[in-house]
Amino acid sequence: MVAKRSDSTKEHWQSVYTSKLPHEVGWFQEKHEVSIEFINSSEIAKDARILDVGSGATTLLDDLLKEGYNNIMAMDISASALAVNKQRLADLIRWKVADITYPLDIEENSIDLWHDRAVLHFFTSNIEKQGYLENLKKVVKGGGFVLIETFSPEGAPQCSGLDLQRYDEGKLERFLGSDFELILFKRHIHSTPSGSERPYVSTLFKRHE
């Protein structure tokens, strides 16, 4: 059988999430304050459709449910990554195992808010970035929002042993293109569970109607 481009990515993340507890990974965050602040400021309805790409074992899902959002899909390339949250939150969330760099079977123009924390920056090849962008443009509706959080240029060049492409708000703006308007951004520091500092940029874009 021919190995798919995504096989090694999947294996990497499957092994991360089977060898570590959710709060042991460097990107663990107890509260996703910037994401929640940006999502609330978008003023989407509580039943707006939110897609969290590369959701992993994030506590963002709990934060969103507490805020009253009730139409959330969590997707990830690794079933193990989603397993802990799936066991706890079960029917409160819709779950999808898929590679975001391959064509996604989600209806066109159906997503009100795309959320990505610490996923896009792992895509270093044009084919991965292009695949990601095509999915985003297919599913995010006109007037919808895109929230992307990545390592910023002064951040570490690697995470989880993988090379990263770091972004600032301008680079994310150029990546998404003229159909998306940058409406908010914030540079901030994430402290890892082991106490290291990770500079991030969070951005909120609105797609033109």
Ligand SMILES: C[S@@+](CC[C@H](N)C(=O)[O-])C[C@H]1O[C@@H](n2cnc3c(N)ncnc32)[C@H](O)[C@@H]1O
């Ligand atoms: C650094 S973790 C961030 C997890 C989560 N967003 C958070 O903030 O806790 C990156 C996540 O992206 C997922 N991922 C990596 N490559 C992916 C791909 N091609 N498609 C979908 N998910 C992917 C990994 O399995 C992992 O859960």
